[in-house]
Amino acid sequence: MQLSKVLGGATLASLLAAVPALAQEAAAPAAEAVTEAAAAVVDKGDVAWMLVSTMVVIVMTIPGLALFYGGLVRAKNILSVLTQVFLGFSLISILWVAYGYSLAFAGPTEGGLSAFFGDFSKFFLSGVTLESTAATFSAGYELPEMVFVVFQLTFACITSTLIVGGIAERMKFGALMAFLAIWFTFSYVPMAHMVWSGPGLLFNMGAYDFAGGTVVHINSGVAALVAALMLGARKGYLKEPIPPHNLVLTYIGTGLLWFGWFGFNAGSNLEANALTAVALINTVLAPAAGALAWALGERITRGHASALGAVSGAVAGLVAITPAAGFSGVGGAIVLGGVAGVICLWAVVNLKPMLKYDDSLDVFGIHGVGGIVGALGTAIVANPSFGGYPLDGYDMGGQFMVQLTSVIVAVLWSGVVALIAMLIVKALFGGAKVSEQAESDGLDLSTHGERAYN
Amino acid sequence: MKLVVAIIKPSRLEEVRQALTSLDVHGMTVTEVKGYGRQKGHSEIYRGTEYAVHFLPKLKLEIAVDDDLAEQVATAIREAAQTGRIGDGKIFVLDLLAVTRIRTGETGASAL
Numbered sequence: 001m002q003l004s005k006v007l008g009g010a011t012l013a014s015l016l017a018a019v020p021a022l023a024q025e026a027a028a029p030a031a032e033a034v035t036e037a038a039a040a041v042v043d044k045g046d047v048a049w050m051l052v053s054t055m056v057v058i059v060m061t062i063p064g065l066a067l068f069y070g071g072l073v074r075a076k077n078i079l080s081v082l083t084q085v086f087l088g089f090s091l092i093s094i095l096w097v098a099y100g101y102s103l104a105f106a107g108p109t110e111g112g113l114s115a116f117f118g119d120f121s122k123f124f125l126s127g128v129t130l131e132s133t134a135a136t137f138s139a140g141y142e143l144p145e146m147v148f149v150v151f152q153l154t155f156a157c158i159t160s161t162l163i164v165g166g167i168a169e170r171m172k173f174g175a176l177m178a179f180l181a182i183w184f185t186f187s188y189v190p191m192a193h194m195v196w197s198g199p200g201l202l203f204n205m206g207a208y209d210f211a212g213g214t215v216v217h218i219n220s221g222v223a224a225l226v227a228a229l230m231l232g233a234r235k236g237y238l239k240e241p242i243p244p245h246n247l248v249l250t251y252i253g254t255g256l257l258w259f260g261w262f263g264f265n266a267g268s269n270l271e272a273n274a275l276t277a278v279a280l281i282n283t284v285l286a287p288a289a290g291a292l293a294w295a296l297g298e299r300i301t302r303g304h305a306s307a308l309g310a311v312s313g314a315v316a317g318l319v320a321i322t323p324a325a326g327f328s329g330v331g332g333a334i335v336l337g338g339v340a341g342v343i344c345l346w347a348v349v350n351l352k353p354m355l356k357y358d359d360s361l362d363v364f365g366i367h368g369v370g371g372i373v374g375a376l377g378t379a380i381v382a383n384p385s386f387g388g389y390p391l392d393g394y395d396m397g398g399q400f401m402v403q404l405t406s407v408i409v410a411v412l413w414s415g416v417v418a419l420i421a422m423l424i425v426k427a428l429f430g431g432a433k434v435s436e437q438a439e440s441d442g443l444d445l446s447t448h449g450e451r452a453y454n
Numbered sequence: 455m456k457l458v459v460a461i462i463k464p465s466r467l468e469e470v471r472q473a474l475t476s477l478d479v480h481g482m483t484v485t486e487v488k489g490y491g492r493q494k495g496h497s498e499i500y501r502g503t504e505y506a507v508h509f510l511p512k513l514k515l516e517i518a519v520d521d522d523l524a525e526q527v528a529t530a531i532r533e534a535a536q537t538g539r540i541g542d543g544k545i546f547v548l549d550l551l552a553v554t555r556i557r558t559g560e561t562g563a564s565a566l
Contacts, residue, residue, distance in 0.1 A: 241498075241503075241505035241506075241507070242503075243498060243500055243505055244500055298499075302499055304499065306499065306500075308500055308501060309501070312501060348501045348502045349501065349502045350502075352502045353502055353503075362501060362502070365501075365502075
């Protein structure tokens with residue numbers, strides 16, 4: 001949860017509205033510290049940590065995700081993947097400051113559509129000043145609002161560029177950029193608002209999503225699946241071999257993703273404290289368990305534990321722990337990661353061929369399915385009997401139903417928006433898939449006029 | 455003159471080169487190729503997809519020799535390249551009509 005849990009009042013929620021936090025006289029006695037009368041502190045340690053987290057999450061996308069995906073496609077398409085991620089990041093970062101942040105996190109705290117959308121009051125960050133602040137999970141501690149803006153920017157960017165994996169090697173570049181812009185506006189931003197913003201629908205239902213199991217992974221996983229289905233498969237899919245051209249790049253990409261994920265999960269605590277360390281250690285253990293589980297699963301079912309399997313298992317574990325990072329104990333993280341490793345292996349090896357969709361790089365299989373496993377699993381691992389750190393009023397059964405609801409909302413919302421966005425770009429671009437000849441030549445040459453390897 | 459063309463397993467190249475040097479053969483051209491004969495390929499698995507890889511990596515050697523050396527060269531290659539397992543390769547001997555040394559313009563046997 002990115003927004004503070006409200007400790008007995010709307011004081012902290014109101015801090016997120018356009019009103020800058022004002023320093024109060026610190027004369028009130030300690031007993032009244034919960035109310036707004038106490039001076040709110042901006043701790044430089046928290047700010048430094050958050051800025052570093054921001055930077056490492058950017059590395060997750062550029063070049064982490066880019067290389068992870070790049071190594072998995074054929075040599076003739078690697079530049080297209082790198083460029084789609086690179087320019088996708090660039091585009092979404094600008095849209096975020098233009099209106100994304102405002103629609104996700106600004107606006108009225110009740111009434112109207114506030115359960116789903118914010119407003120344009122912070123268009124181009126108007127009202128975000130050197131003095132304005134954003135709340136953290138600790139009463140009395142705040143961040144400069146700009147820190148929150150830029151940290152959240154990195155989430156918007158990686159979520160959107162994740163979709164590139166589902167449509168790789170065959171989509172028109174302009175159509176993809178248009179699709180990302182539309183989907184970001186109508187799926188990412190509202191999901192971020194619903195889950196992480198005070199008036200948000202799922203936030204108010206008590207959904208647990210520490211760093212974005214629903215907002216990031218299910219959201220992008222389902223969008224990638226829908227886009228892949230509507231785009232159609234690559235030429236030769238299921239008939240000719242389309243093996244990865246350089247798994248060493250994929251390995252390097254995985255390392256960068258894992259590294260950046262520390263900022264993604266642990267930075268989502270918005271402060272530098274003990275719970276941050278909990279989120280960080282969970283982000284080591286869940287992927288470790290996921291990698292081992294996937295490798296073992298492959299060894300048992302197919303005879304070889306592969307390098308691609310190990311790194312895929314790690315990513316599955318990272319995805320699953322994302323919503324649970326600050327709620328789970330270490331045991332829970334290990335189990336959740338291991339379970340995700342096995343279930344995502346099944347999704348990629350069995351579910352995909354069963355349904356025959358060409359989600360080129362398994363965005364749905366790992367982010368979609370892993371996100372669902374993580375979102376539901378969060379309800380369980382948050383249980384204090386398993387070493388978890390739940391919020392007040394936690395009840396495992398009830399929380400599970402809330403998580404399930406948020407999963408269903410995420411799946412439906414993202415799916416419908418992706419469908420409509422694809423229809424729009426197909427109409428605008430006369431089809432979203434490149435010509436057969438272009439696909440055959442490779443997008444590097446046909447779309448970008450370049451060769452990666454000379 | 456003859457052109458001896460041999461398809462061999464890549465791991466046998468050094469043995470073949472040594473065998474031919476001792477026969478006074480002074481040059482060869484090596485190309486990396488893919489192919490299959492009776493040796494079937496293998497399968498590779500990447501996440502959800504299994505690929506049957508039909509073509510195996512091999513090396514193609516081309517050596518231009520005098521008529522009277524051709525058979526010795528072929529035998530030497532065979533002995534050096536053999537492992538006894540399927541996929542060892544084949545040797546072809548073709549008629550070679552003309553040879554020219556580019557640097558000097560020499561032709562015929564003195565250009566070999």
